[in-house]
Amino acid sequence: MSEAAAIADTPRSGPPPGKEAAAHAQAGISTDVGSGDELASPQQDAPVLFLSGIERHYRQGDAVLEILKGAELAVWPGQSVALVAPSGAGKSTLLHVAGLLEYPDSGEVYIDRLATSTLSDGQRTRLRRTEVGFVYQFHHLLPEFSALENVMLPQMIRGLSRREAINRSTELLNYLGLKDRLTHRSAELSGGEQQRVAIARAVANAPRILLADEPTGNLDPRTSERVFGALTQLVRASGLAMICATHNMDIAARMDRRVTLKDGAVVELE
Numbered sequence: 522m523s524e525a526a527a528i529a530d531t532p533r534s535g536p537p538p539g540k541e542a543a544a545h546a547q548a549g550i551s552t553d554v555g556s557g558d559e560l561a562s563p564q565q566d567a568p569v570l571f572l573s574g575i576e577r578h579y580r581q582g583d584a585v586l587e588i589l590k591g592a593e594l595a596v597w598p599g600q601s602v603a604l605v606a607p608s609g610a611g612k613s614t615l616l617h618v619a620g621l622l623e624y625p626d627s628g629e630v631y632i633d634r635l636a637t638s639t640l641s642d643g644q645r646t647r648l649r650r651t652e653v654g655f656v657y658q659f660h661h662l663l664p665e666f667s668a669l670e671n672v673m674l675p676q677m678i679r680g681l682s683r684r685e686a687i688n689r690s691t692e693l694l695n696y697l698g699l700k701d702r703l704t705h706r707s708a709e710l711s712g713g714e715q716q717r718v719a720i721a722r723a724v725a726n727a728p729r730i731l732l733a734d735e736p737t738g739n740l741d742p743r744t745s746e747r748v749f750g751a752l753t754q755l756v757r758a759s760g761l762a763m764i765c766a767t768h769n770m771d772i773a774a775r776m777d778r779r780v781t782l783k784d785g786a787v788v789e790l791e
């Protein structure tokens with residue numbers, strides 16, 4: 522049972538107001554709150570992630586920077602979405618909101634049709650831990666730990682036994698071509714290897730959504746190609762939904778969809 526299902530009996534807010542209802546209908550999300558039972562199993566015919574009317578601003582002294590202004594985005598299971606927009610447009614902000622790392626100022630983030638704004642901090646953390654994986658431009662691995670330990674850690678935090686965590690981490694790292702690097706400390710790995718460990722760590726708890734923020738941004742073109750190849754292979758094999766912020770148009774062209782941010786709104790490209 523998914524974490525979303527486990528907390529599906531959490532009190533939710535009432536149906537969204539009229540303006541949002543059309544978007545919800547389009548996204549296959551019922552605005553009827555219902556009994557909660559319909560949330561008990563993941564729906565393939567509904568987006569696994571739905572951002573609805575997301576507003577996000579930052580205060581800088583007296584000025585208010587409006588970054589996201591009613592951003593809407595629905596991502597279906599198994600779908601990969603490239604987020605291509607100029608620096609400062611709000612890509613990282615959108616990913617942080619989608620991954621429950623930041624609260625939007627208004628709007629709603631639905632994960633598996635579960636409205637997340639009414640969850641407690643603990644519930645958000647658990648949902649994030651089980652349903653969402655993150656890959657950053659700079660890997661953020663723990664330098665003193667081995668590749669294997671870096672991938673084991675999130676699983677052990679989640680409560681898996683050491684043995685189970687070792688098995689799954691080994692399998693993932695083998696899959697990503699790092700069979701001979703398991704015991705290397707992350708500081709002893711190349712940039713491309715570090716990013717592949719970071720990908721393994723992000724999917725270690727079998728999330729349903731992968732959010733990648735310029736995952737190949739600091740790699741040379743060839744290594745970038747390799748890491749991206751590993752990423753897409755994994756995404757396809759596991760039916761993950763992915764949003765990947767990138768400046769690389771070749772990489773974007775190979776994803777299922779391309780979107781950009783324009784004046785704080787998500788706009789479909791092509």
Ligand SMILES: Nc1ncnc2c1ncn2[C@@H]1O[C@H](COP(=O)(O)OP(=O)(O)OP(=O)(O)O)[C@@H](O)[C@H]1O
Nearest residue numbers: 579580581586588607608609610611612613614615
């Ligand atoms: N905590 C913050 N306080 C104030 N302003 C912020 C904060 N975080 C982000 N911003 C501003 O919001 C805007 C969007 O930032 P964001 O990091 O989302 O851009 P981005 O599209 O990811 O850019 P890049 O391609 O350079 O990574 C930027 O102008 C940034 O300066």
Ligand SMILES: [Mg+2]
Nearest residue numbers: 612613614734
């Ligand atoms: Mg960014």
